Amino acid sequence: MPSNASGRSDKNDAPPLPEPLRVPVADSHTHLDMQAGTVAEGLAKAASVGVTTVVQVGCDLAGSRWATETAAAHDAVHATVALHPNEAPRIVHGDPGREPGGDAALDEALAEIDRLAALPQVKGVGETGLDHFRTGPEGKEAQERSFRAHIEIAKRHGKTLVIHDRDAHADVLRVLKEEGAPERTVFHCYSGDAEMAGICASAGYYMSFAGNVTFKNAQNLRDALAVAPRELILVETDAPFLTPAPYRGRPNAPYLIPVTVRAMAAVRGVDEDTLATALAVNTARAFGY
Numbered sequence: 001m002p003s004n005a006s007g008r009s010d011k012n013d014a015p016p017l018p019e020p021l022r023v024p025v026a027d028s029h030t031h032l033d034m035q036a037g038t039v040a041e042g043l044a045k046a047a048s049v050g051v052t053t054v055v056q057v058g059c060d061l062a063g064s065r066w067a068t069e070t071a072a073a074h075d076a077v078h079a080t081v082a083l084h085p086n087e088a089p090r091i092v093h094g095d096p097g098r099e100p101g102g103d104a105a106l107d108e109a110l111a112e113i114d115r116l117a118a119l120p121q122v123k124g125v126g127e128t129g130l131d132h133f134r135t136g137p138e139g140k141e142a143q144e145r146s147f148r149a150h151i152e153i154a155k156r157h158g159k160t161l162v163i164h165d166r167d168a169h170a171d172v173l174r175v176l177k178e179e180g181a182p183e184r185t186v187f188h189c190y191s192g193d194a195e196m197a198g199i200c201a202s203a204g205y206y207m208s209f210a211g212n213v214t215f216k217n218a219q220n221l222r223d224a225l226a227v228a229p230r231e232l233i234l235v236e237t238d239a240p241f242l243t244p245a246p247y248r249g250r251p252n253a254p255y256l257i258p259v260t261v262r263a264m265a266a267v268r269g270v271d272e273d274t275l276a277t278a279l280a281v282n283t284a285r286a287f288g289y
């Protein structure tokens with residue numbers, strides 16, 4: 001129904017419900033705490049189109065605690081906990097309205113992530129990694145130290161590592177190699193090309209594709225998706241961000257996963273059910289649930 005007087009639907013409106021998937025899948029990476037409506041509403045809407053499981057990702061201490069509480073309260077939700085790669089430098093160096101805490105504050109925050117990572121509803125440690133797009137040179141050291149600490153926490157607790165890699169492919173791969181990657185490692189919002197997909201495949205890293213795989217200018221992502229081994233592919237929303245075409249720019253939520261799954265099936269040249277079956281199995285294996 002038109003939502004404004006001019007009769008046009010508003011470009012800020014939530015996109016319509018897609019056709020349900022016949023084979024249920026998981027949204028491997030979402031931020032329910034940044035989306036409109038209640039968690040119960042968001043989960044019900046997602047389940048109504050076959051998105052029956054979500055991985056709720058923490059980005060700071062408050063968000064990580066929230067993820068653990070939400071996963072404890074809802075069977076359909078699994079949690080991951082971390083300090084986002086852009087959060088670690090803010091803890092050390094401060095931010096507008098926030099005092100710099102130095103290395104000690106980062107250590108304290110990491111100790112809390114470590115405690116949360118032990119909880120049974122926490123399936124992963126992340127999102128962590130490197131972001132050379134948002135964090136400048138002054139934050140690089142804190143960011144890499146935090147990344148290394150998260151890798152160690154994931155390994156010690158036997159949890160999945162969830163990687164955020166923005167404009168930092170070579171450095172992320174280098175740190176993983178130096179530290180030794182955990183048994184299960186996921187590149188969330190996979191942003192590498194086909195060549196990097198080959199490197200991830202040989203290391204056994206999962207590649208989770210988000211709505212930007214549908215964007216016109218993202219042929220490199222589709223090329224990567226086309227060559228990635230079927231058993232290492234996941235799908236995610238990273239909602240409220242990265243809403244798939246043709247709804248780009250409007251609010252994203254887990255119920256829009258079918259739009260991305262269909263675009264991915266077209267890239268892979270397989271039918272939707274075949275891909276959805278693989279995605280469901282892969283996500284469960286990747287997060288050990």
Ligand SMILES: [Zn+2]
Pocket residue numbers: 127164165188189
């Ligand atoms: Zn991210």
Ligand SMILES: [Zn+2]
Pocket residue numbers: 029031057127238
């Ligand atoms: Zn995210």
